[in-house]
Amino acid sequence: MPDLLIELFSEEIPARMQARAREDLKRLVTDGLVEAGLTYASAGAFSTPRRLALTVEGLTAHSPTTREERKGPRTDAPEKALDGFLRSTGLTRDQLEARDDKKGQVWFATLTKPGRPAAEIVADVLESAIRNFPWPKSMRWGAGSLRWVRPLHSILCILSDEAGAEVVPLTIEGIAAGNTTRGHRFMAPDAFTVTGFDDYAAKLRRARVMLDAEERASEIRSQAENLAFARGWQIVPDDALLSEVAGLVEWPVPLMGVIEDRFLSLPPEVLQTSMKEHQKFFSARNPKTGRIEGFVTVANIETSDDGATILAGNQRVLAARLSDAAFFWDNDLREAKSGMETWAEGLKSVTFQSKLGSQHDRIQRIAALAREIAPLVGADPEQAERAARLAKLDLRSAMVGEFPELQGTMGRYYALEAGESDAVADAARDHYSPLGPSDAVPTAPVSVAVALADKIDALTGFWAIDEKPTGSKDPFALRRAALGVIRLILTNDTQVHLNTLIARAAAGVWFEPSHANQIYFLPEGKSQDAKNWVGVCHIHPDDESVTYNTTLVEFAQALMDARVTDAAQIWFEDMDANPQLGDKRIVEGDARLSLLSFDLLSFLHERLKVYLREQGIRHDIIDAVLAQEGNDDLVRVVARATALNDMLATEDGKNLTQGLKRAGNILAQAEEKDGVEYSFGADAKFAETDEERALFAALDKAEPQIMAAMAAEDYPAAMTAIAALRSPIDAFFEAVQVNTDKQIVRRNRLNLLSRIREAGRQIADFGSIEG
Amino acid sequence: MTSPNRPRSFQEIILRLQTYWADKGCAVLQPYDMEVGAGTFHPATTLRALGSRPWAASYVQPSRRPTDGRYGENPNRLQHYYQYQVIIKPSPPDLQELYLGSLRAIGLDPMVHDVRFVEDDWESPTLGAWGLGWEVWCDGMEVSQFTYFQQVGGHDCRPVSGELTYGLERLAMYVLGVEHVMDMPFNDPDSPIALSYGDVFRQTEREYSRWNFDQADTEMLFQHFKDAEAECARILAAERTDSAGRTIPMAHPAYDQAIKASHIFNLLDARGVISVTERQAYIGRVRALAKGCADLFLTTDAAGAAA
Incomplete structure (x- = not known):
């Protein structure tokens, strides 16, 4: 059982690519070996800035011999047929075997494919892995045509067992595989030979190369912590930086430095960001002062002066960087103190998006929206508007110009400097949140109002100009914004009607502020059933003329409710012919709005489904709830879904669903057959059985309970009330035949079923629940 | 910077680079006689990186970036500065070693300093050119750009040229331990007429800054x-x-x-x-x-x- 060791030695591999690359190498090689018929016990991949390495242990020495049997012509077939068979199998006649088959004697050939030695397979597999390596970006060098992430210098490839190690013969574009490698670029540059993985790792360590990135990272972490501890400081943890730095060194040598006093008044976030972004330093905090007072840089070399020259150089570079930062900070503070008017003015000339205007325009919209949202989240409208107006001004500050990731963070400092309240300043910092799915969600009312306004404006705006996310493309991070809206609403238990907010936001995008109030908004809780617009707009079937028995505004309302674009289209055409009917532009806005808000709300619902699925709520349950009225209130949707989810987990719930579905199916069939809708008039006096009477009684009791509970948004109570119908419904279906010959009884039973259907509809669309 | 062979002036650093790369076989060219934004624009790089003929050249190129003018007041920023440029086609296998040798030549000993190759891909939208490589860090400071040209003017480079660009002022300030570019000795500080960088360029920086920003x-x-x-x-x-x-x-x-x-x-x-x-x-x-x-x-x- 030989072991395989591979090392691909190159010029410096970008740190960010190393982790992926070592996994890719492992996958490509081990998959290739297995595909060629070898097996192995274990494999491990490693990377340093200058090498990718792979060890495969317990590899089989050969691939197995395979046998294949092939059936030829009958023994009495013409000579020609036999010749053809011999040619195709490469055998001679005496190697064939005659066997009895159904139709007589037939020639059989047995083809044996001998196994291949591991070395041969490894050479093929490695060459293909190198030539097809999925680097995010690769290059050519010199006069060659091989591609690698940076010039590839040598290939180490050996198979070793008790008897010793052998180089796998392999040459790619003039690079012949061997059994040598090199150590650290400066501390141990000479070549040395290796005999196997253990020997390789041990010799590399002597040659000042730590092969394992994990080990380098933990070495950096512990040494940095020790250095900090000696001064009574703590390292600010930063895993992303740690893994990057571990990919920049083969032999990590952390060195600690002190930040000069003159820079200590800079905000800690500025120190940390500047040191991290420009120099990849870790920050060290003094717990006594709470300030960042030191740094750790990680050198790649041990020097005769114990890193003194390196540290001095880094310190010098840091001082130059921080002088810049201090200069920005002082200037920015001066501007903040004077009220940030210049910044506000400056944002007029900064484009947010060409069709959505300047950053200034955007701020105007967010401020108006934040004001609307404020009362819904318990914030003072004045404060919310003020916060929204200030929140993005730091985009013009020199500091954010230099470090865009400090947006918001700086905004808070500048707002405080301008004399704003903590609530307003905090909103400047927090209104971008939550960014990631695990990011903290703001809870302070003013912050929530601005954060929601910011995200709803972005979503509505990009929807309005038809820049929605498609597939993997989401250049404006709208999925993230949608999840942000969902988490803000759910975390803070904020009951808002998203349709209303989207309408407000759309008004801001489409209209001058003076026109915005002409848009007619959907009142909360109004039915969205198509019946409503049929009533106000009757299309005559013979000549397709249209009669309106309602006001313009009501009709627009109906269009929105019904979400019927065809009707809107007909009506617009009609309006062109009859301008006296009203201002088409306003209604057009309404129709566009109804489409936009329907589409955007569906998008939010999709994100909500993903979010709730992660919380263990089935998608069909969410669908059943989303089909209900009021689905733009996400708090309500989630409360319903949770209650429904809980109920369906019980035996009663499962059976009830069956009963409701059965009632629905029978009704639907009857309605289809009879061409009428059974919806009214069930009367207990036509009941013929006790089970029917019991169901009437149970419905009489449950209906008001369900209605009251739903009105009070007490969903668990509504579930309890409807669950009480389970046994009467079961008993009813057990004992009663709905479709009897007595028409009056049949009709009465169908109408009774419709009461069951209605009771169910109050709560959810049980029809879409699976199982 | 305790190295005994430490250079004493800006021009000594340039002279040592010239000598070093001449010894390594480069044709030591002179600056191109036109205003350019970087050494890459010199036809000895842009055009010679194209085609199959071998090429090896090095030169100082005065470079102009009008937007970087600071009236000579900023310690690091200039609207006119110098780059040292090396271009070798095909890129030799030991180009990194050659480069490190040039650092030793100007007094930066990689056994005492921390020299690192940090990913930095180069792209020039105006030249339709790009390449992969690094910025070279010395003790946390970027001292050079190191690029393997992949395309120029939209054409694949075959063979590939290796390009090195040293930002001379910044590199020299580090080697000489100077905080403000204008304080850097241009010629030997013990010369009969010692001249600082500021003696040579302070006035021109002011004049060009005004013209670039307000007058052109x-x-x-x-x-x-x-x-x-x-x-x-x-x-x-x-x-x-x-x-x-x-x-x-x-x-x-x-x-x-x-x-x-x-x-x-x-x-x-x-x-x-x-x-x-x-x-x-x-x-x-x-x-x-x-x-x-x-x-x-x-x-x-x-x-x-x-x-």
């Missing part, structure tokens, strides 16, 4: 841009054969006009008269010129084209 006649510059663009296009479209029947494509004269257009664009940019949307369009126009020059150059002897 934008109307005239817009016209110059159009003229350069038109002349470049005309040269590129000219007959390959002259009146005497000689075949002489004029890639270099055309490229001069492309360089000129590029610099004029930089001046207009510094004057703040090019909007964000127009910017891309101007860059595209210069790129089209550079691409045309690259196309033509590839048909010439210097590119190794079969006659």
